[in-house]
Amino acid sequence: MGVMRIAELSERSGVPVPTIKYYLREGLLHRGELTSRNQARYGEAHLRRLSLVRALTDVGGLPVAAVREVLAHVDAPRSSTHNLLGRVLDAIPPAGQDGSPEEEDLARAQELVRDRGWNCHPDDPAVEGLAAVLAGYRRTGHPLGEEYLVRYAEAVEQVARVDLDTLRDTEELDEIIEGAVVGTVLGDALLAALRRLAQSRESALRAPGREN
Amino acid sequence: MGVMRIAELSERSGVPVPTIKYYLREGLLHRGELTSRNQARYGEAHLRRLSLVRALTDVGGLPVAAVREVLAHVDAPRSSTHNLLGRVLDAIPPAGQDGSPEEEDLARAQELVRDRGWNCHPDDPAVEGLAAVLAGYRRTGHPLGEEYLVRYAEAVEQVARVDLDTLRDTEELDEIIEGAVVGTVLGDALLAALRRLAQSRESALRAPGREN
DNA sequence: TCCTTTCGGATAGTAGAACTATCTACTGTA
DNA sequence: TACAGTAGATAGTTCTACTATCCGAAAGGA
Structure with a gap:
């Protein structure tokens, strides 16, 4: 239940797969754990992060670049x-x-x-x-x-x-x-x-x- | 002083001439009074309206379409x-x-x-x-x-x-x-x-x- | 094992917003 | 009369946020 592939992550979050890939490229979402060259596993943390990103963009109206900036501080040690x-x-x-x-x-x-x-x-x-x-x-x-x-x-x-x-x-x-x-x-x-x-x-x- | 052509309107407002023309097309700014087919005169009211538009877009962050909507109510009889x-x-x-x-x-x-x-x-x-x-x-x-x-x-x-x-x-x-x-x-x-x-x-x- | 589906990653394409540039025909002024 | 300035139209640009395709490989069922 907690571990999923990108399709399930997309379905549960309501965010289209290509958009998730875009967020991965832009560094808004951490990459999943690679199990082979072309398989990665995502967890509940990814789902929550995705909800956070959508809240900041859709409700908060922040541009993607600003979200990346903010999340860098959230992730900072x-x-x-x-x-x-x-x-x-x-x-x-x-x-x-x-x-x-x-x-x-x-x-x-x-x-x-x-x-x-x-x-x-x-x-x-x-x-x-x-x-x-x-x-x-x-x-x-x-x-x-x-x-x-x-x-x-x-x-x-x-x-x-x-x-x-x-x-x-x-x-x-x-x-x-x-x-x-x-x-x-x-x-x-x-x-x-x-x-x-x-x-x-x-x-x-x-x-x-x-x-x- | 109160009556000017588009170049002076641009200079006094700090808004480039092509942008003023764009606002005219989009209906954010009333057309100047035409004195001939290709000459129009603008007044202080145009200058104030231009300041209002820039405040709503730059400071308020409203999209141009929303500004038009709002101004329609300002102008309504x-x-x-x-x-x-x-x-x-x-x-x-x-x-x-x-x-x-x-x-x-x-x-x-x-x-x-x-x-x-x-x-x-x-x-x-x-x-x-x-x-x-x-x-x-x-x-x-x-x-x-x-x-x-x-x-x-x-x-x-x-x-x-x-x-x-x-x-x-x-x-x-x-x-x-x-x-x-x-x-x-x-x-x-x-x-x-x-x-x-x-x-x-x-x-x-x-x-x-x-x-x- | 074979075969269809799905995946990760890369690259390219798209839609909309907000300008910006160019063009044409004309005009007030020196 | 030459010429810089103008209105209005059309087309082009830049940026943002996605979206679509492609490729090679792995997953999963028959």
């Missing part, structure tokens, strides 16, 4: 547990970091990080990502007011506490790492979906007149 | 203001709705919506998007616990209140609509970037031993 989470999370691209921010936006992003006591190292790519988003607000003629930015930051601190709490239950280190990756990448999609629903609700609450 | 925001927000794809959820996940998503009193219409695509994300958590072997889901929902309600508050300052209806679009699409990227930073901070706080 861990010498110490010290701030390992931080380094793994650094490897996950902030989704939409295109568009170069200007000095103005970068300074504002760094100021927010400082004011909230998020003393991350200043070359964190997420700071630049934040600046790029602020630049987007400004360039479209809808600059984000300071008050709102702070309130978003407060809400997000609450989110981050939940993020870290979800990892508490787990004992195994490998599981914690994978849980952090899943929680971070799928979490963005989760928050986006929940946000749409909460926006609709809040919008309806404030609408003058009747319900709906 | 508004007969009434009633729950107009809700309908505009519906048009924005929840980013990563691939991967079909199963009955189990759909039921859980609907249950959450009901429990929190988010009485949206049950065919809201965001509900299905939420279910798809929950399916991703489950299939990777990291199912999201009920407690955590509820805590995310609470945080997101706070976010939605900020979202709606950012629109209060504005008088003009067109500006409100555009602000809602920008706030929703760029907001996802904003929250993702802030979340990475807050995660790093929270992770460092909980790490045993020294700082960093």
Whole structure:
């Protein structure tokens, strides 16, 4: 049951055989154990990895190259547990970091990080990502007011506490790492979906007149 | 100053002329006012629209087809203001709705919506998007616990209140609509970037031993 | 043992998205 | 009148994520 060939791996995962071969080539999936020149055996670990890859691409929307990057950190040998989470999370691209921010936006992003006591190292790519988003607000003629930015930051601190709490239950280190990756990448999609629903609700609450 | 030809529009927006022509073909940008068979004039409105398009694609990561969809709602004539925001927000794809959820996940998503009193219409695509994300958590072997889901929902309600508050300052209806679009699409990227930073901070706080 | 099926690995081809380049006919301006 | 600039059309490019074929070899049933 636990040992299978590629056809069964394909059937159980729902991923076509040629796509599995593609993932093998791209290094998203470890090669099976070769029993002869043209026979390899795959196990439950391959099946789980395949599910992870599909979740990151389909739900998380990560490009294949980014998935490889992230999985390299999942697979990396861990010498110490010290701030390992931080380094793994650094490897996950902030989704939409295109568009170069200007000095103005970068300074504002760094100021927010400082004011909230998020003393991350200043070359964190997420700071630049934040600046790029602020630049987007400004360039479209809808600059984000300071008050709102702070309130978003407060809400997000609450989110981050939940993020870290979800990892508490787990004992195994490998599981914690994978849980952090899943929680971070799928979490963005989760928050986006929940946000749409909460926006609709809040919008309806404030609408003058009747319900709906 | 306000009236220009395509070369100046390109220079001021930073978007190459062939790309502007491509956006014109795709209907992301209104055609300029034709003064003869091969001369058109563009104005400040075109410049702002171009900035909006680039923000939605580069920062928000929306595909061109989705941008066209969204802008159709921005441009639509508004007969009434009633729950107009809700309908505009519906048009924005929840980013990563691939991967079909199963009955189990759909039921859980609907249950959450009901429990929190988010009485949206049950065919809201965001509900299905939420279910798809929950399916991703489950299939990777990291199912999201009920407690955590509820805590995310609470945080997101706070976010939605900020979202709606950012629109209060504005008088003009067109500006409100555009602000809602920008706030929703760029907001996802904003929250993702802030979340990475807050995660790093929270992770460092909980790490045993020294700082960093 | 023979024979059909399946396999691993390599190479090549495909579909869609987002541009980018070229072409033609025309035109405002120096 | 020469010429750089323009609108609109069509065709080509680049990148990503697959998908299809091929080959030689091994597996598995009759």
